[in-house]
Amino acid sequence: MRAEKAGLRIFKRFLMAFSQLFVRSFIALVGMGLFLAGPARAADLSDDSASILAGNCVNCHGPSGRSLSAIPTIRGVNEEQLRVRLMAFREGRDAGVTVMTRLMKGYDADQIAALAKWFAKDRAP
Secondary structure: OHHHHHHHHHHHHHHHHHHHHHHHHHHHHHHHHHHHOOOOOHHHOOHHHHHHHOHHHHHHHOHHHOOOOOOOOOOOOOHHHHHHHHHHHHOOOOOOOOOHHHHHOOOOHHHHHHHHHHHHOOOOO
């Protein structure tokens, strides 16, 4: 009976490790596919594509970029001002913010321009 429980416990651990490895590999492959597809230019990005890029932003800045906390609202901010600020984060010129400099490094200039354009629209997506 003990051997069966020990075997079951080991099998469960194996399944958990295998599933985590599978998920990580899948995410990496999807990410690589997006990377190999090439960067999208701001003019080429639809509102739907920009809203997908904005997924990281709304985690902190609230639904549609309208903050529900002390973090600034970014929906409705002037497009050029927002683009300049996001680029400053990306280039490390605005060191007073904790996570934004790291997050913006994941976007190229065209994607940042698309995000600024999307958030500048003063409407819910």
